[in-house]
Amino acid sequence: MADSLDGIRQMTLDVLSHIEQTMYEKGYKVLCGVDEAGRGPLAGPVVAAAVIVPPEAVIEDLDDSKKLSPKRREMVFERILQLGLPCAVGVIDHETIDRVNIHKASLIAMRKAVMDLKIAPDMVLVDGNATIPNLSQPQLTIVGGDRCCRSIAAASIIAKVTRDRIMDRYQALHPEFSFAVHKGYPTPAHRQELEKHGPCDIHRRSFKPVADLVREHELVHG
Numbered sequence: 001m002a003d004s005l006d007g008i009r010q011m012t013l014d015v016l017s018h019i020e021q022t023m024y025e026k027g028y029k030v031l032c033g034v035d036e037a038g039r040g041p042l043a044g045p046v047v048a049a050a051v052i053v054p055p056e057a058v059i060e061d062l063d064d065s066k067k068l069s070p071k072r073r074e075m076v077f078e079r080i081l082q083l084g085l086p087c088a089v090g091v092i093d094h095e096t097i098d099r100v101n102i103h104k105a106s107l108i109a110m111r112k113a114v115m116d117l118k119i120a121p122d123m124v125l126v127d128g129n130a131t132i133p134n135l136s137q138p139q140l141t142i143v144g145g146d147r148c149c150r151s152i153a154a155a156s157i158i159a160k161v162t163r164d165r166i167m168d169r170y171q172a173l174h175p176e177f178s179f180a181v182h183k184g185y186p187t188p189a190h191r192q193e194l195e196k197h198g199p200c201d202i203h204r205r206s207f208k209p210v211a212d213l214v215r216e217h218e219l220v221h222g
Contacts, residue, residue: 017055019142019149023123024055032121033151034114034132036106037065037159041184042194042210043177043203044167045093046102048109049158050117050124052086053151059083064146065156070164077161080154087154088116089162098206107132113155127152174200 020031036048053059061068061076068076080087090112097105110132114124124137127145145152164183171180176197182190184202186209194203194213203210 017150019125019140019145020053020055020151023125023140028123030119030121031123031125031151032114032117032137033125033127033145033149033153033155034110035065035127035146035152035155035159036109037156037163038184039102039106040186041204042186042190042207043094043179043184043200044170045091045163046097046106046109047092047159047163047166048090048106048113049155049162050088050090050110050113050121051080051151051154051158052117052119052121053154054085057083057085059150059154062150062153062157064153065160066146068157073157073161076157080158085154086117086119087158088113088118089158090116091162091166094202094204097204101206102204103130111135125149125152127156170202174202176200 023031030052032050032052034048034050036046038044038046059076059079061072065073090109092105092109107130111134114132114135121137124132124135124139125145126132126139126141129141129143131139131141142149142152146156167179167183177193177200178189191209194209199210199213205211205214
């Protein structure tokens, strides 16, 4: 049974490293994966991570963060840190999101993460279809990259766990909102909390459900 599980795990790692292997064959030596967490929530920051995963590194249970349970994500997060892999995060707050829009804010967070790496990559692999502005390195955008690229999968886990921990801290500051549970995503429970309490100071006013409530409050109270 153990051999069977090891085989499944190795197959997963082989699939996740295929794109990187192609880049190595083209002559790139330091590949950086970039992903973000927090585009969809109605509250809190967007967080991006940049991670360099060398070809010899083995990260047990590495996968797209969305496929892992919170407990498993935390375990893989700690494994990435224990391996000492170069990684950095970029955190862009809700106010900036409202000012520039979530797409631009996500790209700003990604650029910050790449720029804060202690080792400069010579190729940046970006989850999605938009390149990061104002980077000197060549970039490859990969839709669904967190499912088919090891370094992007690692970045997705670093970004997700980092953002979840931020939202856990906001739970203590805003006990009327279950941020530790829904992390600010527009779940039915979060929408009910919004309707009952109104937006708090970390809600994104530019997002329609929040904007609608603010507008309704202004109409009622003048």
